[in-house]
Structure formats: C-alpha cells, structure tokens
Amino acid sequence: MTPHNITEFFERLRALNPDPKTELDYTNPYTLLVAIILSAQSTDTGVNKATKALFKKIQTPKQMLKLGEAGLKEHIKSIGLFNTKAKNILALSQKLVNDFDSEIPRDMNSLLSLPGVGRKTANVLKNVAWGEPTMAVDTHVFRVANRTGLAIGKTPDEIEEKLIKAIPLNLMNHAHHWLVLHGRYICKARSPDCANCPVADLCQKNL
Numbered sequence: 001m002t003p004h005n006i007t008e009f010f011e012r013l014r015a016l017n018p019d020p021k022t023e024l025d026y027t028n029p030y031t032l033l034v035a036i037i038l039s040a041q042s043t044d045t046g047v048n049k050a051t052k053a054l055f056k057k058i059q060t061p062k063q064m065l066k067l068g069e070a071g072l073k074e075h076i077k078s079i080g081l082f083n084t085k086a087k088n089i090l091a092l093s094q095k096l097v098n099d100f101d102s103e104i105p106r107d108m109n110s111l112l113s114l115p116g117v118g119r120k121t122a123n124v125l126k127n128v129a130w131g132e133p134t135m136a137v138d139t140h141v142f143r144v145a146n147r148t149g150l151a152i153g154k155t156p157d158e159i160e161e162k163l164i165k166a167i168p169l170n171l172m173n174h175a176h177h178w179l180v181l182h183g184r185y186i187c188k189a190r191s192p193d194c195a196n197c198p199v200a201d202l203c204q205k206n207l
Helices: 003-016 029-038 044-057 061-076 082-100 108-112 119-130 139-148 156-166 169-185
Strands: none
Touching: 003 169, 029 044, 029 061, 029 082, 029 119, 044 061, 061 082, 108 119, 119 156, 119 169, 139 156, 139 169
16 A cells, blocks of 8 residues: 555544544553453453453552452453463562562563563553554454555564554554454454445555
8 A cells, every 4th residue: 555545544544533542441551451461352342341340449460469360260250261361460460569669661671571461462551551652463453454455464563563664653643543443343354344444445455
C-alpha cells in the first residue's frame, strides 16, 4: 500500500472513531496489565466479567499476593488457560514487589522481564496506560496488516516494525486500536465484511 493510501486508510478509521479506547476494564496500570494477560486467547467481554469482582478487591501487586493463587483462580476460572495465567500473574506481582517497589516499569526491557509479558502485552500497556505511540500486534492486527497490504510480514515483530515505519506519527497513538477494532468487527478472519468496509477500495484484497 502506498504512503498516501496508508494515511487515507487511518484517516477514514479516525473519522468514524476519533478516540478509540480499549474494551478491557481496569483501574490503574497494574490492573490493566493483569487484564491484558488474562485477555490472551480470550474475549475482552469474558475477561471483564471475571475481573469485575476481582478488581474491587485487588488494586496492587501486594494485594494480589495476599489473595494468593487459589483465590485468583477462583475469580478467573471462567477464562481460558486460567491456571497458567494465574501463575504468571502471581510471579510478576512478586517481581514487581521485589524489583520495582510495586510500580509498573515503563521501559520495554523491564516490562519484558516480567513473567507472562511479551512484546504485544508490553506495547498494549504502554499505549493504553501512558499514551505512547506503540504498535501491539495481536491476531487482528497481524491479519488486517497482511490482508489489506498495510504491512506484509511473517511474524508479529516484522509487522510491528513495518507498521511503525509506515504509519504517520500523528496517527500512531490510536492506530493499534483502530486496527484491532477493524479486525474484530469488519475485517474478520473467516468472513470479512467487505461490503461495509470503509477502506475496501484501498485494500489489496480488492485490487
């Protein structure tokens, strides 16, 4: 896709949704990080149902450690892979207490040192919590980028690098959310709704 078409692509999505927000419920950077980890291979709706009661009790890593693994599992047992996620959340909470004075670090290397945190999770956190112009590549972003021609790549890291280079900086703050929402509701995996797509004429699929 040409630079002009890439800009037009995001300008159209911005016109429809000028200030997109994450669909995950959270109260602070720590609970946001927990919610992002829980959302892997799960729906945001399902995560929000599970964390509604949890986040009324738990706001900090120390509170999570006090709740314990069994208590956490009781709250999140409806979520896929909840056993592994619970272990990671308790382990990262312990590391936050031990190494970061219970504060969420903002630099990428420190975030990646936390159990269960990869680049996608870290980039979502940095973008949503602190408004940094990052590009988190989940399955929706990966699919939309390759299908439309925004960025062609075989790995999420490759797509991330290409999208950051291609998207104008003034559009980067919300670009991740626009792509996620577009992939979730329009450019779906099995049945893309091309008839109602606001950028269909720019898409390589239709050229």
